[in-house]
Amino acid sequence: MAVVIGVDAGGTSSRAVVATLDGHVVGHARAGCGNPAAVSASHAYAQLKAAIDGALAGVDRGGVVAATIGLAGIEAVTAELEALFPVPPQVVGDVVVALAAGTPDPSGTVLIAGTGAIAAKIIDHTIVGTADGFGWQLGDEGSAFWLGRQAARSAVRARPGLLTELVLKHLGAHDHEQVAVIAQAAPPLALAELAPLVSQACEEGDPAAAEIVERGAALLARTFHEVHEPGTPAVLAGSVLTNDGPVRRAVRELLAPSAPVTAGPGEAAAAWLAARTVSPEAPHRAFLPS
């Protein structure tokens, strides 16, 4: 039986799926962060290996006819990583996988907000332009990191209210000044963990959280519009935009004229892209039922 492998190597987790050419899943596994731009290459490799080996467990490796791996940031893949696959993998940007996770159309705009944030214009499965994606230090505006940093900024300035209370509690800080000390001592990206607190506080009516949500959504919409051409498909991806919450709702409202659709699992989209390389008519709806 001919099967394909799809892998989505994200900042939070790595997910792999093995599916038949008509989209029937025969193996699935997930592991930790497999993005070599976010963690050490050896850690990323070990996580990707765990996900791929897990998905291939119980599958006849001789049947694997194609593999696609979606990687954020650095797309160079070493021979070591290629050796994990029974066939040479196709490596594409995570934004290409994200577009395919929302639409069978080979062209369109994808807006991703997970730990980072980026918008990409894609034509025929190829990136032709991006906006933001500059990393936590210089950009990623509206991302989970950005939202979390705003929450910490609000708390360290002792802005009264639920958000500050939630941040102090989450960090185990006794007072506002300790927030700065704890934030400085932690790895920079740890601030992304505070993002859900912004959503929680916003839902409960905290004005500081509502302001952060509004600004974050506006920044994400601006990033989207830097590359989007009206009339082309628009896909929302990444945890901030695929999980229900105030940021997702605000962004959907701002982008309503572009009728954005929500991305499904990236690994399924990667498997569909792999299937297309051997079977151009592989049905998108079978890999990504909506």
Next chain:
Amino acid sequence: MAVVIGVDAGGTSSRAVVATLDGHVVGHARAGCGNPAAVSASHAYAQLKAAIDGALAGVDRGGVVAATIGLAGIEAVTAELEALFPVPPQVVGDVVVALAAGTPDPSGTVLIAGTGAIAAKIIDHTIVGTADGFGWQLGDEGSAFWLGRQAARSAVRARPGLLTELVLKHLGAHDHEQVAVIAQAAPPLALAELAPLVSQACEEGDPAAAEIVERGAALLARTFHEVHEPGTPAVLAGSVLTNDGPVRRAVRELLAPSAPVTAGPGEAAAAWLAARTVSPEAPHRAFLPS
């Protein structure tokens, strides 16, 4: 001969001075970063030791009657550090030393902008309130780090002009996208090294740099006004505010009604504070001639 030691442990360098009670300098030395909040404790200790030992070279240690050390951030000093001094040192915040570096008045407001940025209200050589000083991740608005990060943000967004050219050249980046990659890979505080490029580009008329200078100065003035009481002395300290340049000029203009004075060397101020502990009438103008 009775002498005192003053030490200023800054984010960029550690400086120590040995002086007589009437302010005559008999030893002086400087070493690298001695701020245990910015580098490892062992590195900070080694730099402080180098500066202190250097200043004491050729001085009869038996004559040392007082020592004052000004430390940013964490003011806990281990027994190991105390053992470097012939007498138990008085440890004070770097903001207390900075005020004394500008005025003999025991009370007033100091605004520091170096690698970080903080304002402090001091009464009788004791900190009674601060503004900002939240570190590069959550604050330090208008600091060298902040200025440098704005420069990198401008460059990665390909804002045309001299500032972008200078940043690309400084980082050895071939194009704008590389700026994000290089910034992500470097230690976060390395962005502070780009601050002088903002001043340079601003002096040569670059609009992007002028905008960063104007915003940075406004943020520093806001931080100052959060704690300043009109009618009390105001002191400007830190490399951004003591070296000539557009940020210093803009801040001086904004704070003109408060008639701010510029801080002299912190180590001399620390030596004066040490001298005061044994000779309350130690002349400020002898330690810090203006």
